[in-house]
Amino acid sequence: MTTLRVALLHLRVGAMKDLQYRVNFALQILQSLLTIAVGLIVFQLVFSYTAELNGWTHSELIALLGVQAVMAGVIHSVIQPNMMRLTEDVREGKLDYALTKPVDAQMLVSVREVQLWQAVDIVTGGVLIGIALVQLGGDVGLVDAVAFGAALALGAVLLYCFWLVLATGSFWVIQMWFLPELFEGIFQTGRWPVGIYPDWLRFGITFLVPIAFAVTVPAEVVTSRLDWQTLTFAALFTVAAFVVSRRFWRYGLRSYTGASA
Amino acid sequence: MSSVSAVAPLRQESRLRSLADFYWTTIRLAVVEQFQYRAATYMYILGMVAEPVIYLVVWSTIADQSGGSVNGLTAGQFAAYYIVWTLVRTMNIVFTPYGWEWRIREGQLSGQLLRPLHPIHYDIAFFAGGKIPWLLYYLPIAGVLAIIFDPTFDVRPAELAVFAVAIWGAYLIRTFNQTAVGLVTFWTTRVGALFSLYSVLELLLSGRLVPLSLMPGWVQSIAWVLPFRWTFYFPIEALVGNLSDAQLLAGLGMQVLWMLIGIGVFSLVWRHAIRRYTAVGN
Numbered sequence: 001m002t003t004l005r006v007a008l009l010h011l012r013v014g015a016m017k018d019l020q021y022r023v024n025f026a027l028q029i030l031q032s033l034l035t036i037a038v039g040l041i042v043f044q045l046v047f048s049y050t051a052e053l054n055g056w057t058h059s060e061l062i063a064l065l066g067v068q069a070v071m072a073g074v075i076h077s078v079i080q081p082n083m084m085r086l087t088e089d090v091r092e093g094k095l096d097y098a099l100t101k102p103v104d105a106q107m108l109v110s111v112r113e114v115q116l117w118q119a120v121d122i123v124t125g126g127v128l129i130g131i132a133l134v135q136l137g138g139d140v141g142l143v144d145a146v147a148f149g150a151a152l153a154l155g156a157v158l159l160y161c162f163w164l165v166l167a168t169g170s171f172w173v174i175q176m177w178f179l180p181e182l183f184e185g186i187f188q189t190g191r192w193p194v195g196i197y198p199d200w201l202r203f204g205i206t207f208l209v210p211i212a213f214a215v216t217v218p219a220e221v222v223t224s225r226l227d228w229q230t231l232t233f234a235a236l237f238t239v240a241a242f243v244v245s246r247r248f249w250r251y252g253l254r255s256y257t258g259a260s261a
Numbered sequence: 262m263s264s265v266s267a268v269a270p271l272r273q274e275s276r277l278r279s280l281a282d283f284y285w286t287t288i289r290l291a292v293v294e295q296f297q298y299r300a301a302t303y304m305y306i307l308g309m310v311a312e313p314v315i316y317l318v319v320w321s322t323i324a325d326q327s328g329g330s331v332n333g334l335t336a337g338q339f340a341a342y343y344i345v346w347t348l349v350r351t352m353n354i355v356f357t358p359y360g361w362e363w364r365i366r367e368g369q370l371s372g373q374l375l376r377p378l379h380p381i382h383y384d385i386a387f388f389a390g391g392k393i394p395w396l397l398y399y400l401p402i403a404g405v406l407a408i409i410f411d412p413t414f415d416v417r418p419a420e421l422a423v424f425a426v427a428i429w430g431a432y433l434i435r436t437f438n439q440t441a442v443g444l445v446t447f448w449t450t451r452v453g454a455l456f457s458l459y460s461v462l463e464l465l466l467s468g469r470l471v472p473l474s475l476m477p478g479w480v481q482s483i484a485w486v487l488p489f490r491w492t493f494y495f496p497i498e499a500l501v502g503n504l505s506d507a508q509l510l511a512g513l514g515m516q517v518l519w520m521l522i523g524i525g526v527f528s529l530v531w532r533h534a535i536r537r538y539t540a541v542g543n
Contacts, residue, residue: 023451026454027451027453027454027457030454030457030458031453031457034457034458034461037461038461038464038465038470041465041470042470042471045471045475045476046319046323049323049327049331049332049475050323050326050327053319053322053323053326054322173300175298175300175301176301177301177305178301178302178304178305178308179304181304181305181308181309182304182305182307182308183308184308185307185308185309185310185311185312186308186311188311188312188315189311189315191315192315192318192319196318196319196322197318198318198409201314201318
């Protein structure tokens with residue numbers, strides 16, 4: 001309980017810090033709208049040459065883009081800032097400050113930074129999903145809504161686990177500045193249905209980098225092509241990923257040599 | 262007296278020669294620096310390669326679905342386009358407007374202004390030097406991509422020669438354009454909004470997103486009179502397309518034109534901008 005309270009408090013302070021900089025909010029809205037606009041223009045181009053892509057229609061791809069934007073918002077506002085701070089703290093020997101606190105260290109290193117305005121993507125992504133749903137015209141029942149929420153939550157946790165594994169690498173590797181670029185590049189694959197990729201790449205972005213689970217599975221719920229087996233499997237995979245990444249984090253922690261201590 | 266006469270020749274060193282010396286030293290420095298963190302740099306490049314691979318997969322899928330080609334482009338031609346794309350993208354890496362924002366906002370520029378040389382010389386030399394290691398890093402990636410995606414190449418010697426010149430033309434045009442955008446920081450302190458708009462225009466009108474021939478006709482007309490296509494689509498087309506000798510030369514001519522315009526705009530903005538410099542940080 002204390003753990004949860006501390007986490008929420010950290011997140012609130014982080015959000016308040018960002019609230020001071022209102023211009024950044026306007027900038028982020030612009031950035032988010034431009035990204036979405038480019039995405040939609042590409043779809044427009046694609047569907048001027050074909051009626052469907054690997055069985056996905058225009059509206060369904062808009063839903064997929066929406067889910068990708070929501071996930072991008074979650075990653076950029078909470079996950080990535082914390083994980084990058086973790087790598088910096090390890091390099092500079094400042095992790096001691098987190099390790100010596102009487103709460104779970106993994107929790108603490110995961111909530112210290114919040115970039116609130118990046119969450120604008122969550123809103124624009126949500127709007128896109130809404131537009132796609134109206135276009136698709138199907139009625140969304142309560143069960144679908146719950147399944148969608150669950151799929152999104154599972155996806156967010158999976159991406160967090162993946163980032164934690166990457167950031168834990170900083171206990172052995174000093175130079176980690178490339179992480180955001182590398183992740184961003186791979187994450188862009190999520191804008192398209194995983195089915196279009198060659199087998200080796202599809203395997204990679206499903207199990208090594210869990211983008212297929214994080215983006216495609218929620219989008220499959222929206223476009224009503226999901227079966228319960230996939231969602232159950234995603235849930236099991238998420239639990240496994242959480243356990244493994246936590247173990248790995250603890251294992252990495254043993255290699256930590258605080259330079260400032 | 263003898264010590265004075267020993268110093269004198271140093272002062273008479275020609276301007277051109279010292280400039281060449283400066284470029285050579287800076288380029289060597291950049292090469293060494295880019296070879297320093299090989300693994301990290303490679304990871305960065307791998308992240309960059311994702312973008313063309315995604316475009317390539319999407320358009321090959323469409324080509325396969327619609328009986329082998331989209332608007333005359335086959336999957337093999339898309340592969341060739343996006344593999345060369347990666348090389349051109351590497352050549353197009355220049356000092357970003359965010360770098361200028363940092364220099365100006367943090368007052369880093371003060372020190373550079375004290376030197377007897379315009380700071381842009383350093384940027385041009387340093388990023389040009391960085392190309393050498395990056396091209397070496399790029400070769401194995403291009404090889405792997407070629408094995409996976411099986412590109413169609415049909416290159417004439419003239420095309421290769423024009424390509425080799427055009428990628429450097431593209432580099433210089435982009436340097437001047439992006440520096441001009443970066444200099445706006447002198448007025449605004451933040452460059453993010455302007456640069457985002459600029460980047461989206463470039464993305465759409467340069468051939469980076471899709472080969473320009475897939476764009477609607479009116480977009481292609483707009484692209485023709487803007488600099489972006491001459492830094493991206495033209496070098497790629499020079500190598501993988503079927504341009505005639507006249508078209509190749511015309512493209513190089515357009516590059517020269519845009520380079521001159523770029524230098525003009527940059528010099529004009531610089532003259533007005535530098536008067537506003539207040540070294541916010543120092």
